Amino acid sequence: MSEADDFLKVATEAKEAAAVLAPLPRAPKDAALRAIADALVARSAEIVAANAEDVAQARENGTSEAMIDRLSLTPARVEAVAEAVRQVADLPDPVGEVVRGSTLPNGLELRQIRVPLGVVGIIYEGRPNVTVDAAALCLKSGNAVLLRGSSSARSSNTALVRVMKEALAETAVPAGAVQLVPGVTRESAKHLMRARGLVDVLIPRGGASLINSVVEESTVPVIETGVGNCHVYVDADADVEMAVAILINAKTQRPSVCNAAETLLVHADIAEAFLPRALAALAENGVTVHGDARVAAYGEVVPATEEDFFAEYLSLDIAVAVVDSLEDAVAHIKKYGSGHTDAIVTRSQAAARRFVSLVDSAAVAVNASTRFTDGGEFGFGAEIGISTQKLHARGPMGLPELTSTKWVYTGEGHMRTSDGTVVFPATP
Amino acid sequence: MSEADDFLKVATEAKEAAAVLAPLPRAPKDAALRAIADALVARSAEIVAANAEDVAQARENGTSEAMIDRLSLTPARVEAVAEAVRQVADLPDPVGEVVRGSTLPNGLELRQIRVPLGVVGIIYEGRPNVTVDAAALCLKSGNAVLLRGSSSARSSNTALVRVMKEALAETAVPAGAVQLVPGVTRESAKHLMRARGLVDVLIPRGGASLINSVVEESTVPVIETGVGNCHVYVDADADVEMAVAILINAKTQRPSVCNAAETLLVHADIAEAFLPRALAALAENGVTVHGDARVAAYGEVVPATEEDFFAEYLSLDIAVAVVDSLEDAVAHIKKYGSGHTDAIVTRSQAAARRFVSLVDSAAVAVNASTRFTDGGEFGFGAEIGISTQKLHARGPMGLPELTSTKWVYTGEGHMRTSDGTVVFPATP
Numbered sequence: 001m002s003e004a005d006d007f008l009k010v011a012t013e014a015k016e017a018a019a020v021l022a023p024l025p026r027a028p029k030d031a032a033l034r035a036i037a038d039a040l041v042a043r044s045a046e047i048v049a050a051n052a053e054d055v056a057q058a059r060e061n062g063t064s065e066a067m068i069d070r071l072s073l074t075p076a077r078v079e080a081v082a083e084a085v086r087q088v089a090d091l092p093d094p095v096g097e098v099v100r101g102s103t104l105p106n107g108l109e110l111r112q113i114r115v116p117l118g119v120v121g122i123i124y125e126g127r128p129n130v131t132v133d134a135a136a137l138c139l140k141s142g143n144a145v146l147l148r149g150s151s152s153a154r155s156s157n158t159a160l161v162r163v164m165k166e167a168l169a170e171t172a173v174p175a176g177a178v179q180l181v182p183g184v185t186r187e188s189a190k191h192l193m194r195a196r197g198l199v200d201v202l203i204p205r206g207g208a209s210l211i212n213s214v215v216e217e218s219t220v221p222v223i224e225t226g227v228g229n230c231h232v233y234v235d236a237d238a239d240v241e242m243a244v245a246i247l248i249n250a251k252t253q254r255p256s257v258c259n260a261a262e263t264l265l266v267h268a269d270i271a272e273a274f275l276p277r278a279l280a281a282l283a284e285n286g287v288t289v290h291g292d293a294r295v296a297a298y299g300e301v302v303p304a305t306e307e308d309f310f311a312e313y314l315s316l317d318i319a320v321a322v323v324d325s326l327e328d329a330v331a332h333i334k335k336y337g338s339g340h341t342d343a344i345v346t347r348s349q350a351a352a353r354r355f356v357s358l359v360d361s362a363a364v365a366v367n368a369s370t371r372f373t374d375g376g377e378f379g380f381g382a383e384i385g386i387s388t389q390k391l392h393a394r395g396p397m398g399l400p401e402l403t404s405t406k407w408v409y410t411g412e413g414h415m416r417t418s419d420g421t422v423v424f425p426a427t428p
Numbered sequence: 429m430s431e432a433d434d435f436l437k438v439a440t441e442a443k444e445a446a447a448v449l450a451p452l453p454r455a456p457k458d459a460a461l462r463a464i465a466d467a468l469v470a471r472s473a474e475i476v477a478a479n480a481e482d483v484a485q486a487r488e489n490g491t492s493e494a495m496i497d498r499l500s501l502t503p504a505r506v507e508a509v510a511e512a513v514r515q516v517a518d519l520p521d522p523v524g525e526v527v528r529g530s531t532l533p534n535g536l537e538l539r540q541i542r543v544p545l546g547v548v549g550i551i552y553e554g555r556p557n558v559t560v561d562a563a564a565l566c567l568k569s570g571n572a573v574l575l576r577g578s579s580s581a582r583s584s585n586t587a588l589v590r591v592m593k594e595a596l597a598e599t600a601v602p603a604g605a606v607q608l609v610p611g612v613t614r615e616s617a618k619h620l621m622r623a624r625g626l627v628d629v630l631i632p633r634g635g636a637s638l639i640n641s642v643v644e645e646s647t648v649p650v651i652e653t654g655v656g657n658c659h660v661y662v663d664a665d666a667d668v669e670m671a672v673a674i675l676i677n678a679k680t681q682r683p684s685v686c687n688a689a690e691t692l693l694v695h696a697d698i699a700e701a702f703l704p705r706a707l708a709a710l711a712e713n714g715v716t717v718h719g720d721a722r723v724a725a726y727g728e729v730v731p732a733t734e735e736d737f738f739a740e741y742l743s744l745d746i747a748v749a750v751v752d753s754l755e756d757a758v759a760h761i762k763k764y765g766s767g768h769t770d771a772i773v774t775r776s777q778a779a780a781r782r783f784v785s786l787v788d789s790a791a792v793a794v795n796a797s798t799r800f801t802d803g804g805e806f807g808f809g810a811e812i813g814i815s816t817q818k819l820h821a822r823g824p825m826g827l828p829e830l831t832s833t834k835w836v837y838t839g840e841g842h843m844r845t846s847d848g849t850v851v852f853p854a855t856p
Contacts, residue, residue: 019762019788022788023785023786102807104805104806104807105807108796108800108805110806110807112823115788117818117819118788118818200818200819201818201819216647219644221649221817221819223819239841239852241852241853242841242852242853245841245843245852245853246841246842246843246852249843249844249845253843253844253845253846334447352838356836357451358451360447360450360543360546360834361834362834362835363834363835363836363837364834364835364836364837365836365837365838365839366836366837366838366839367838367839367840367841367842368536368837368838368839368841368842368843369842369843369844371843371844372536372837372839372842372844373835373837377532377536377844378532378538378835379530379532379533389649390545390546390628390629390832391545391628391629391649391651391819391820391832392819392820394832394833394834394835395540395833395834395835396835404818404819404822405822405823406788406789406790406791406792406822406823407790407791407792407801407806407822407823407824408784408791408792408793408794409791409792409793409794409796409800409801410780410793410794410795410796411793411794411795411796411800412795413667413670413673413674413795413796414674414795414796414797414800415673415674415677415681415796415797415799416677416681416797416799416800416805417677417681418681424667424669424670424673424674425669425670425673
């Protein structure tokens with residue numbers, strides 16, 4: 001069989017499984033998730049052995065030790081992955097929630113009810129734990145999942161999916177609800193992107209280039225995630241010490257993630273009080289500053305280019321500019337930002353209100369680090385990604401964001417006429 | 429300038445206007461809508477004269493009288509269009525609604541707030557009143573709108589948009605927020621479909637071929653609307669008289685709309701009691717029955733082909749099949765349906781519950797006509813279309829469906845550390 005045929009087979013199985021899974025209530029779904037968690041722990045040695053093949057291949061390819069650490073699974077890490085699955089089982093089931101409902105004036109009982117999306121495709125890079133996390137979130141929300149991980153974790157992902165499918169075989173959830181997309185070539189990802197009618201939504205998780213290529217090429221609806229060029233704007237009326245503390249936290253607490261700060265904007269009126277301290281604190285924390293000419297007046301910086309202000313560094317680098325007003329900061333964010341998270345530090349209620357109103361991003365933070373834009377921090381219990389688009393879901397996506405809704409209306413022979421509703425046995 | 433340049437100009441104007449419009453509170457938006465309504469009435473003669481050109485052209489092209497009636501504007505119809513705008517002004521503003529909100533355990537105040545989508549593109553056919561309806565709904569929800577109507581209503585649409593823009597010029601809403609897409613060729617619609625980054629969402633309103641071509645060709649996110657192959661399933665346990673009444677209402681009350689019934693499925697156990705009466709009632713109401721072999725046993729029918737079961741007739745035709753079980757009815761709907769509205773007629777609570785659970789459509793009706801799937805009937809006050817997709821919006825779309833959300837979190841120097849939240853002035 002060709003790769004295209006292989007893909008069609010697993011996608012069709014997923015769609016069929018989705019129809020069985022969708023109407024299941026919470027208990028059998030939670031039981032299936034616990035069976036998966038138990039199987040992961042019980043078969044930990046098999047998973048770690050498969051992972052060792054990926055790690056050996058990565059070493060052969062000269063992969064950095066940091067990347068190898070991200071790739072590696074140990075029994076303790078498998079246990080943590082299983083524990084995360086149990087935590088998903090403990091979360092409330094979004095399916096069946098009545099989102100809105102009323103009895104209409106004509107007596108029809110109307111309800112809008114959460115239902116699964118159907119088949120969710122996930123294209124992701126790097127760490128094999130995403131394979132299990134994503135599958136658990138999809139199953140809990142009643143969706144089948146097509147997983148397309150990176151070729152560097154192929155052996156690990158194959159083992160993890162095998163263990164999950166075999167665990168499901170003993171449960172009410174069909175094993176076909178979890179599928180690894182066959183093939184490791186770019187072409188195999190394209191099958192997923194073009195499977196309109198078989199796949200209901202595609203969620204790319206990874207770097208900007210992965211996400212852009214999926215958005216460009218997919219005919220399946222895509223939820224864009226995770227590209228974060230996050231800004232910290234220090235207003236004229238900021239508490240200087242608080243601003244320094246928030247800046248350092250947003251930039252350095254975990255520089256490799258999408259909610260880390262990448263650009264600092266400083267109001268001209270506070271530049272003299274703030275920038276010397278900020279530049280010193282950044283230097284102390286090992287951050288390279290790419291500053292514009294006005295920033296250079298306050299310390300040694302690498303001259304910032306246009307690209308620096310567009311960059312999602314994901315490293316200990318930051319672009320810094322001085323702006324003349326809050327409006328100029330907003331205009332800068334609009335031009336260069338990615339619509340993820342932008343923060344203002346200010347004591348002024350008016351400035352905070354204006355910044356929140358004008359900045360069109362998934363999240364806006366006031367006197368808080370950008371690092372809080374996260375499903376776990378928001379109390380969702382788990383997160384499938386952070387949407388930076390405006391349709392369907394925006395910001396951290398938890399279980400409800402993996403659902404659609406269905407309208408149900410119940411009457412007793414309700415008919416619509418040009419003069420209003422007539423109810424049987426009256427003739428309309 | 430080329431058509432592409434013309435398009436870029438109006439789309440850029442719309443995007444700039446959207447940024448001004450988005451933060452406006454309700455009062456200036458409602459005032460702008462009332463100014464539009466007043467201007468439409470005041471300049472009714474000018475609008476009717478422009479419409480007369482379209483009507484004359486349509487007659488020259490041999491357009492049917494029914495289509496010409498749909499196209500025609502009279503002073504009374506312009507008044508009705510203006511009244512609809514005033515009704516939109518009276519609706520609550522979805523923007524600013526706090527959808528969710530809490531104080532997190534660390535003290536951060538978290539709110540998810542409705543915000544406009546930005547720039548909405550509408551591609552539509554037929555009646556010029558859609559030009560004003562769509563613009564009013566977009567403005568009320570804080571969005572700029574790019575309108576791409578049919579070439580047959582070009583003169584009417586040009587006049588309507590001119591009147592709306594001139595009315596807006598006297599208000600807080602920028603005139604650039606309402607734009608007619610230049611050009612009447614297919615190419616001009618394609619500019620709209622490919623304006624990723626300038627247009628946030630595209631809503632096609634019209635027949636299946638229009639919608640399919642937009643879905644296929646657009647790189648802008650699309651909300652599919654309005655294709656309805658709606659089913660009425662008469663269960664074994666139905667009240668025969670109620671089933672006939674609902675069938676006739678769903679099929680004949682307004683056959684040209686997307687929530688009219690196109691297929692009747694009859695449980696084998698009730699076929700003998702139901703079908704003779706149903707076929708007689710359909711014949712009496714001028715409906716042509718396209719029946720399968722089992723239906724033909726109960727009366728004269730046109731033999732149904734596979735295409736009949738896929739068809740959205742929008743006419744006094746109906747496809748009819750006998751099925752052996754509720755599950756077979758569900759399988760038929762899954763195979764041939766469009767996911768719009770499907771109804772069951774039954775006295776059985778278990779059958780109703782099972783049908784509602786298994787049918788994966790935007791709306792499921794129990795003992796009620798499919799004709800109730802409508803924003804007006806659901807109490808939305810107005811409707812921009814009926815979504816038959818699962819992402820973002822499903823079923824009738826009112827004002828909230830024309831919005832996205834933004835997360836806002838407010839702290840007092842909140843920083844995230846590996847040990848939890850630290851609040852300034854403590855050092856993280």
